[in-house]
Amino acid sequence: MTNQLNGKRIAILATDGVEQVELTEPRKALDAAGAKTELVSPAKGKLQAWRHMEKGDQIPVDVELDAADAKHYDALLLPGGVANPDQLRMMPKAVRFVRSFFDEGKPVAAICHAPWMLVEADVVRGKTVTSWPSLHTDLKNAGAKWVDREVVEDGNLVTSRKPDDIPAFNKKVIDLFSQAGSHEAQPVGAGGHKRA
Numbered sequence: 001m002t003n004q005l006n007g008k009r010i011a012i013l014a015t016d017g018v019e020q021v022e023l024t025e026p027r028k029a030l031d032a033a034g035a036k037t038e039l040v041s042p043a044k045g046k047l048q049a050w051r052h053m054e055k056g057d058q059i060p061v062d063v064e065l066d067a068a069d070a071k072h073y074d075a076l077l078l079p080g081g082v083a084n085p086d087q088l089r090m091m092p093k094a095v096r097f098v099r100s101f102f103d104e105g106k107p108v109a110a111i112c113h114a115p116w117m118l119v120e121a122d123v124v125r126g127k128t129v130t131s132w133p134s135l136h137t138d139l140k141n142a143g144a145k146w147v148d149r150e151v152v153e154d155g156n157l158v159t160s161r162k163p164d165d166i167p168a169f170n171k172k173v174i175d176l177f178s179q180a181g182s183h184e185a186q187p188v189g190a191g192g193h194k195r196a
Helices: 020-032 083-088 092-103 115-120 133-141 163-177
Strands: 009-013 036-041 046-051 054-060 075-078 108-111 151-154 157-160
Touching (some): 009 020, 009 092, 020 036, 020 054, 020 108, 020 163, 075 163, 092 108, 092 115, 108 115, 108 163, 115 133, 115 157, 151 163, 157 163
Parallel strands (some): 009 075, 075 108, 108 157
Antiparallel strands (some): 046 054, 151 157
16 A cells, blocks of 8 residues: 555645544545645634544644645545534535545545535536435435445445444545545645636
């Protein structure tokens, strides 16, 4: 697995209420495989992670959501936690950020409650996905085929159900992200034209 992701720049979109282990464990695996991960968030400075129903650590934010642009990344990781995607899906900039990865054909991975962001971005129609079980009706209503499996890959999308699935999720995410087209890493805010 080592160096499989050398040269890849991965965005992790999260905010206060993220399930800590769903952010930290996949991030460690991506970093260990050679990726450069950046936590993108509307939270200022640090976000408050949770360990199920209890407060976890405060995690430093690398890039403020307002300054983030999908074109500067090779792939996107969406960790869960109930409050995290529920807040993010109410933020048009966050929804556009997620959708832009799909528009550009870049790989995306989402675990647990994070597929709510995929519903909001309207990118699951015709896709086979999994999630925390309580989301299955939302995903079906958005046009997805929901299945109860530890990890599901459909095209450029990997989804998983819960923290227990993280080892299988990490392996599948690294395999998918390693196929992403590398680009010259640009600092956030670097030149280039936005799409209309």
